[in-house]
Amino acid sequence: MLQTVGEWIWWERLWLPVSVSWSDLEDKEGRVYAKASQLYATLPCALCLLVIRYLYLATPLANIWGIRDRIRLPAEQNPILEKYFRGQTRIPTQDDVRSLCKKTGWPERRVEVWFKRRRNQERPGLRKRFSEASWRCAFYFFAFVGGILALYDVTYRMKKIHLFIPIQSLLPSQYWYYLFEMGFYLSLVFSLTFDVKRKDFKEQVIHHMATLTLLSFSWISNYIRVGTLVMVIHDSSDILLEGAKVLNYAKYHRTANGIFVVFTAVFMVTRLIIFPFWLIHCTWVYPLELFPPFFGYYFFNIMLLVLQLLHLYWAVLISRMVYKFIFSQVCLQMPLCSCVWECVGMCGNVWNILFNLSSSYFHPAAGR
Incomplete structure (x- = not known):
């Protein structure tokens, strides 16, 4: 019974195009491919990241910056x-x-x-919120840099391989990038119960599970390049959000306000323009010029659409915050024109980096 279920789950016609089989993804002639067994390493990686977070980064950084919780009077026993x-x-x-x-x-x-x-x-104390935001900001920063390096590495070595063709040799930079990204999101799932509870808690759970499912599928089916692009696009705005939180908790309100406005612009550009109209468009359209549609094609794109729906939900929340931020003039301590110019510059930089490193991925002629 279990063997039958396993054979059905790993049926190659589910996950791979008609012209590709699992035997094509076996190591040979010096070429190394991604394997499902390598995903087991994400569990110890997640545990190590939790240890680094609580013992060696977040808490010591809070001590260095002198972040202390406010004294709160307890409620009477009743x-x-x-x-x-x-x-x-x-x-x-x-x-x-x-x-x-x-x-x-x-x-x-x-x-x-x-x-x-x-x-x-x-309510969580200031120290707890600072520790969480500082940890996420540090990870997203190094992950974004690692993603850019992984994209550059792949572009430099394999320019003629199409985005959606799974016959791609695995590079060390891709392996470590995927390992730490998946370990990070798995650690967030483990820490959901004792992290700061927010209004979008359910959406966060859906986001983490969809991300892990999407990354696992892309790894097993060897669609690693598109998975790398998805992660880089997400990390680019998350750095700014968590950085704004850190500075706000540290009482650098003016700088935090400016970074939050920049984050809003980068979020809207990367999540509502680049992600749906560039990346999802390419994963929907170009593969059909090379292969007939298959289950993995629909599954992969549906998971991307789930992420896009969450982006729309968060875009509404962010827009409301920005509206109150600007028109109620709460903590608005820097000129609006300066914020706008910073937004334009940051968005342009993010767009140029992603376009220059991966423009050759999406044209179907590149894989022929």
Whole structure:
């Protein structure tokens, strides 16, 4: 039974084009190909990244910058209010407050203060938020640099190989890049339970699982170049977001505000323009000029569309934040024109880097 299921799962017509078989991806003549067994290394890599995060980077950096949590007054012990807080709502209405006053014998002001202090107890401290943001910023920065180097390495050595043709020899730079990226996202899945809980928690879970599924599929089927491009495009804006958070927590508000505006522009360009109209367009259109459609073709592109839907969701949230940021003038301490010029420059740099390193990937004539 298990053998039958395994044969069906690894049926090459599911994951590979008609003209390609698993035997074509076996090491031979000095050419090394990606193997499914190599993905086992992502688990120890994820655990190592967690150790580095908590013992050698995030916490020591918080100590160096002098990040301390604010002292918060604890809520008084009250079983009635505690039960209501956990079972009903964290923010009671005025009618609810009056009802709780009758049950506890407390005045309204005391009940309101209790709920405020109780909510503060659930909120993550400044030190925890700084540690998480600094870790992500550091990883995204080095991952982005590694992705650019991996793209350059592949472009330099194998210019004539098409993006969606899986007969590609694996390079060491690609292996380590995939290993650390997958290990990082797996570590985020492990740390979801004790990381800062956000409003988009469910979307974060879907994003991490879709990313791991997409990367695993692209690795097993040897579509490594397109997977590298997907990761580089994502990391380019994530660096700025986490960097803005770090500076904001460290009370460099003016710089953080400017970087957040730059992040917004880079996010919109990379996630809403480059990703759908360039990368997804190429993975949908060009493969059909070389192969008939197969299951892996649809599966791969559907996972990319799932990521794009999440991009649209986050783009709406970011747009709302920017609207409040600009028109309510909350912490707006730098001229808007300066922010705009920085955005234009950053977006242009990201576009030029990606275009120059991978423009030859997407034209079908490049693989012929």
